[in-house]
Amino acid sequence: MTRNTVIRGVLDGLAYWPRRAWHCLIDGGWKAVLCRVLGLGAVAAIGGLLFVALGLPSIAASQPHWPVTKRLLEIVMTHTVRMRTLGEQAPPLDDPALVLRGAGHYATGCAPCHSAPGQRASLIVQGMLPSPPKLPEDMHNLAPSEMFWIVKHGLKYTSMPAWPAPKREDEVWAMVAFLRALPSLDPAEYRRLAYGELMPEAGIGRDGAYLATLQTPPQTALANCARCHGEDGTGRGLGAFPKLAGQRETYLLASLRAYGSGERHSGVMQPIAAGLSDPQMRALARHYASLAPTGATPAVGTPAANPGHDADLIARGERLATDGDAPRRIPACRQCHGPGAVVRHPLHPDLANQYRDYLALQLQLFRDGHRGGTPRAHVMRHAALALTPGDIDALSAYYASLPAPAPAAARAAR
Ligand code: HEC
Ligand code: HEC
Ligand code: HEC
Structure with missing residues (x-):
């Protein structure tokens, strides 16, 4: 074998695939069509790689999108959202x-x-x-x-x-x-x-100031809490926010820690609690526990704040809270939540005079397995498992109708 034959052999070998590809492209029939499509794809992929490798795409936020890109992105967004929500109904929102x-x-x-x-x-x-x-x-x-x-x-x-x-x-x-x-x-x-x-x-609530409030002393953090929970801690009267005034200190502190660590789920409270230091949480829990539960908002606990104030419903709630329902594995709520003189675990919250809608919401969350909480939350999840919507309605109406517990000082022994 001469040297020339070897070189020709190598060259032939190298040219084999390009030659086949060329024939594939120019031959007729479906194979050629397929080859052309694949060929175009390969050219586009190599072009795309080069475009990125040379750093050509503009990712600068200082350059606006071309109108066509902007329109395309808008169409993708609105169309995708519309397709994913087809036929979905909103609950009443008024x-x-x-x-x-x-x-x-x-x-x-x-x-x-x-x-x-x-x-x-x-x-x-x-x-x-x-x-x-x-x-x-x-x-x-x-x-x-x-x-x-x-x-x-x-x-x-x-x-x-x-x-x-x-x-x-x-x-x-x-x-x-x-x-x-x-x-x-x-x-x-x-x-x-x-x-x-x-x-x-x-001094609070300006853009960005919110983030600052959480780093600074409790006084500023407290002003932030007051936006929602009210300055007197009674939750601003409509049931949108729970009443904290007079709640047990250990429970308040453990709840803040549970939000902060993600054990209790709330898109509203988690980010707020995650920004508080432990001494801030202690100070805030002590503050709210010391406030008078009746506060300055007489609406709490009244029929106006608890629509559908209904004696039969409340009586049904009282029976269930007092005796439980053994066949349905519902425990007596009163042994853990009062009212009454029983000495209770400090992590068992007061429910008397809390907003009806808030109580009902929390019971639904417990029942559906969506509410975490303090290290004692598992006992409550268990207690709520068998509750029907009717039970939840009656129990929340009952606890909301009870007078606020005695002021914190008098309750120190509980
Ligand atoms: C970090 C900034 C940022 C935050 C915080 C933010 N958004 Fe947005 N949001 C955007 C941007 C950017 C868009 C526009 C997306 C686009 O143009 O495709 C948007 C779009 C939207 C839209 C769609 C509007 C439309 O028709 O195009 C809604 C509704 C919305 N946001 C609601 C909210 C709500 C409610 C919150 C608070 C819970 C929130 N956003 C928090 C940046 C933010
Ligand atoms: C933007 C409104 C908002 C602000 C601000 C806010 N909260 Fe809340 N808070 C809520 C809502 C809503 C809930 C009920 C969340 C849930 O369903 O778990 C809640 C729940 C709580 C609970 C649990 C009460 C219970 O009975 O289990 C505590 C404790 C609490 N907040 C303390 C605070 C403190 C302390 C601050 C200030 C550092 C604060 N919150 C700021 C809206 C707010
Ligand atoms: C064995 C004790 C126990 C029993 C019985 C019990 N609970 Fe609870 N409950 C708890 C504990 C502990 C929590 C606090 C959970 C947490 O956040 O960690 C709680 C929390 C709650 C809350 C949330 C309060 C708030 O401020 O967020 C409601 C509402 C509630 N219970 C209602 C009831 C009702 C109604 C019953 C009766 C069907 C009942 N509980 C029976 C222990 C109990």
Whole structure:
């Protein structure tokens, strides 16, 4: 074998695949069509790799999208959300308590990006791409179930975050109730809903200031709590927020720790508690436990705050709370929650005079396995397993109708 024959052999070998590919492309029939499609795909893939390898795509947020890219992204977003929510029905959303609960969280979790009535959009946020639309002016005529989907899941590649507690769909609906009310709110109404008696001028609630409050002494953190739980700790009267005033200190502290560690799920309370130090939590728990449970909000516990005040229902709740229902494996609630003179574990909360809607919501969460809590939460999950919607209704009506427990000082021995 001469040297030339060897070289020709090697060259022939090297040219084998390109030659076959060439023949495949120019031959007729379905094979050629397939080859051309594959060939185009290969060229596009190599081109794409080169495009990325040379650093050519523009990822600068300082450059706006081309109009066509912007339109395409909008179509993908609205179409995907619409397809994923086809046929979904929203629950009733007109309850003012839902709107109030949504407003409280909007001010801390959404307004820094989406702005709010009477607030200018932050310059920093305007530098984002896509920049968060000023809600609600810029909302794509979303149906409630579409808003729900977006707020629950967030939007990938846009900085729109998912809801921090995926199990709490009730909280997401509260946010949707607020978003629906937002178009009709003027700045004063918005401030009243989101900040209660406290105004942002008092030093909290400005964009970004919320984050600062959680690092600073309890006094500032306390001002933040008061936006939702009321300055007197009685929860602002509608049942949107639980009453904390006069609650047992050990339970309050353990609940804050449970939110902070993610043991108790709430997209509203988890981010707040996660920013508190342990000494801050102790100070806050002591403060709320020491407040008078009746507070300055006479509406708590009255028929107005607990709609559907119904003697038969309350009597049914009282029977179940006192005796339990052994065949259905429902324990007597009173042995752990009172009322009565029994000495109780310090982690068993008071329920008397708490808001009816809040009690019912927590019982549903326990029953459905969606409520964590303190290290004693498992006993409560067990107690709630067999409760029917009727039981929950009766028990919450009963406990909400009870007078507030005696002031904390007198209860020190319990
Ligand atoms: C870090 C900034 C950021 C935060 C915080 C944020 N969002 Fe968004 N959100 C965005 C961005 C960006 C978009 C726009 C996405 C787009 O243009 O495709 C968006 C889009 C939306 C939309 C869709 C509007 C539309 O029609 O295009 C809704 C509704 C929404 N957000 C609600 C909320 C709510 C409620 C909260 C608070 C729980 C929240 N967002 C918190 C950044 C944020
Ligand atoms: C944006 C409104 C909002 C703010 C601000 C807020 N809370 Fe809450 N808080 C809620 C809501 C809503 C719940 C009920 C959450 C749930 O369903 O678990 C709650 C629940 C609680 C509970 C549990 C009560 C119980 O009976 O189990 C405690 C304790 C608590 N908050 C303390 C605080 C403290 C302390 C602060 C201030 C550092 C604070 N909260 C700030 C809305 C708020
Ligand atoms: C063996 C004791 C025990 C029994 C019996 C019991 N519970 Fe509880 N319950 C607890 C504990 C402990 C918690 C606190 C859970 C946590 O957050 O860690 C709790 C929490 C609750 C809460 C939430 C309170 C709040 O402020 O968030 C409600 C509502 C409640 N129980 C209602 C009931 C009802 C109604 C019954 C009767 C069907 C009942 N419980 C029976 C121990 C008990």
